[in-house]
Amino acid sequence: MTGILQLLAVRKAFGGLLAADEVSLSVVAGTIHGLIGPNGAGKTTLFSLITGFYRADSGTVVFDGTNVTPMSTSARARLGLVRTFQSNLLFSEQSAIENVVSGGLGTRSRQAFDWLFERPSQRAAVMERAREILQSCGLGDKAEVPAGSLSHGQQRILGIAVALAAGPRLLLLDEPFTGMTAREKDALVEIVQSIRARGASIVLVEHDMRAVMRLCDRITVLNFGKVLAEGTPDQVRRHPDVMAAYLGTA
Amino acid sequence: MRPRSISTGVAIVLIAAAVLLPLVAGDYFTAFGTEIAITVLMLSSYRIIVLTGEWSFAHVVLQGVGAYTAAILVKDLGWPFPATLAAGAAMSALVAAILSYPLLRMKGFYFLMGSFAAAEAIRLLWRKIPFFGGTRGLSNIPAPYLELGGVSIDFGHTTNYFYLTLTVVICCLLLMWWMEQARIGGIWRAIQQQDVLAQSIGIESRTYRRLAFVIAAAFAGIAGVLLAYAFGSVTANRFSLNFALYLMIWSIVGGTRTFYGVVLGGVVLMVFDESLRFAEELRPGVYGLILIAVMLFFPQGLERLLAPIVGGPTKAPRRDVVPSTRSENA
């Protein structure tokens, strides 16, 4: 049970509300791991605990053998733990391609004074890679369009492209399918699968059950800050507690 | 490439005009030209801080650190001009680095007030401690003098000092412009636009905000050294809150989005400022009205009016509060 990401008894309370109650889970490398649960189950909290936007009250987060619990968000990102956002968080003053270039700013080579001196050849390589990422996300023809002028669905995908530019080994997607048309959803499913095919692992928080069932290798169900069930999509679908707590009421 | 070549053209015209200034204008306006050059350096270095999304009241006092450093070194130890220039920059950067530890834990209004408190405390210490000349400050700073292989230039002469200042300022501007094109400039912009997103892709925003604060201070220190020699004296009152306010106002009115915006804004505003000299007492009020009008009608600064001509971003930038990640989906 060694995974690329492990949570060991992670706990987080807001005032009296236990948003994460001794949550333990393990994400196996190279898989797409779903995180589902009813509203208020603590999915987003758990997401923020994994990426370091919140610090856990107790428990540990281990990423690829490194204990990242005390690390900042950006330090975790540089290790390859990168997230996207529920809201369309983008560098809205920049074009799509500039956004992707910006996405790599924090994780490009970090030699001394590299932030000051960059050879033209390095720059060309950066642009080339940004173009590839945009292409792979199906936004190749939108490179020069200002991020703010893209459609909602395109902005969502651009958010993923920005995260990809940071070179994630584990990509955390926060409700990526929200507000997308059926066609965009199909495209996104393919994009997510291609990301995995290139070697990254993925954790997915999502409400769209069809997409989750289609994509995920394993699913963890949360309820009231606790792990309710875990297993393959089929196991989870048939789990009586899950049906009672979640699917039954959904 | 067209906008870029135009802004290069504008830059060349500006530099040419500056170089020709002493030939057509008298000493009074040449000395004024020196002041403009120093102000442009202050504004463009201030912009580095603004680029990371903060407004600081400490920048003018950091300029003062450079000025006092140069004054003391040249008067007490007889250091030559280039050495005082380097020392002034280094000292300002050092003070900024120390201040940045407490200050950069704050943001927005807290950072503004924190920077004010720290800066004002330093300024009051200058007034209090005899070593810094107390309220009278330090005066009789000897002008730089160059003696090299039979050629001697006395920079006490207004025109000569103007050219010296111009050279130093242009070098600094080129350095800053280059930095902004480099990766560090991109990182600063990313932090300003979306701090949360920047952190999520691995940018340690506090480190880079600190870097911006320190680098800006180094340039402010150079501006301070230039100022000390230009006036021949340094007083604490030259670095008071009023000057910090003016720096902020000019940045806002001129706009800080683009490099040329600050430079052009600085020149225009200094000339405007000078032309208001006949109504010295009413000047603050005029600035107040301009500031209010700009905030109400041109919240991105006057450079937006020029943007279509000289190039630069055409899309309205968003400076609204970052919608932080939703804390909990409850």
Place this chain on the structure above:
Amino acid sequence: MQILIDTLLNSAMASAATALVAIGLALVFGVMRVENFAHGELYMVGAYVTWYVSTDLQLTYFSALVCAVLFTALIGAVMEVALFRRLRSNPVGCLIVTIGVLLVLQTAAVWFAGINRTLLVESPFPGALRVSSFALPWHRLFVIVAAIVLMLALTWLLRRTMFGWAVRAMAQDREAASLQGISIGKISIAAMMLSAGLAGAAGGLMAPIVRISPFMGQPVIITAFIVIIMGGLGSVEGAIIASILYSTFFTFVSTYIDSTVAAIAGLCIMLAVLIFMPSGLMGRTEKV
């Protein structure tokens, strides 16, 4: 001994005046999230109006005081309607226009009465209360009493009236408040008028004691900001407590040591609060 008595009395008076100014600043921040840098200039305007009405117009000091309050409240209303309302979505913009207003008011005062004139306001309470060998100037006692009365009235207003309820609701959550049928616009105008009026009252009360100049607002606003940061931004109770602590400290240090040292110490206190207790003495930031 007289020095100690004087210093104590001066501390009390400074606390009272500072509290009046700081409360208004805290109130406006709490309700509208605006840091009003022009607040010290409203204090200055209060002093000028008091001087003008009581000398040039030759009315009594008390009517001058009322005029000062009304006039500054009017300025407050204008600021809200003409500026803050139009910049609701732009907090930095609000802060910056208040700096504009600061400069305009300062210049207006210069233009109105000149810089170097000595403006004297006669107190209706000349002389001093003599207790054995000590002298307690009547006007200083009056300032303290008046400030306490005003603060009690304000406390009643905030705790016992619909207005106070609305103000507290808005300070906690503006959206929720407007959903409950609170008119954001009306409450903002009222809060701004109240805040400006209090600053005007403080200026009028202090007019017979301090030197009236266009720049008298600057040290006052700096003190007020130190105080509301100490007290916790937006907290009226915190502002009062911090006013007393800070003004007493400042008065004693400047009397017994030196006013520059007192200023430096004050700034360091503010810095320390910002670093170690960013939410101030009263704990939470979001509070009125």
